[in-house]
Amino acid sequence: MDERCKTAYRYLLYQALLEIRPLAWYRFWTPLGWWRERRRIKCAGVIADWLHNLAQHSAFNFERFDEERFWKDFEYARSCCPEFVLERYRQRFDAMISESESHLEH
Secondary structure, three states: OOHHHHHHHHHHHHHHHHHHHHHHHOOOOOHHHHHHHHHHHHHHHHHHHHHHHHHHHHHOOOOOOOHHHHHHHHHHHHHHOHHHOOHHHHHHHHHHHHHHHHHHHO
8 A cells, every 4th residue: 555545544534533523522411412412423433433443554554454345344334324424534535545646647
């Protein structure tokens, strides 16, 4: 795997963590508060489950990282939380790869 791909994966991980972080700031003082946010909490867990192997492989410079499996797991996560439009992660990743390829061409 080349460096631009590694950078794109690491950026994807960073972006997902930024989107999960605000859950810590929610005030769930009432059962109704928990009830309102249950899908967002569930989806954050699904995203974390999907990305935990990426974080591990990133720490070890992507040794034995299986990209095909990663994107297959992404499709599963996407199917679990369709209302959260997880396609944006793939779009961001692809955009970073495209952008870095266009910089190489110039």
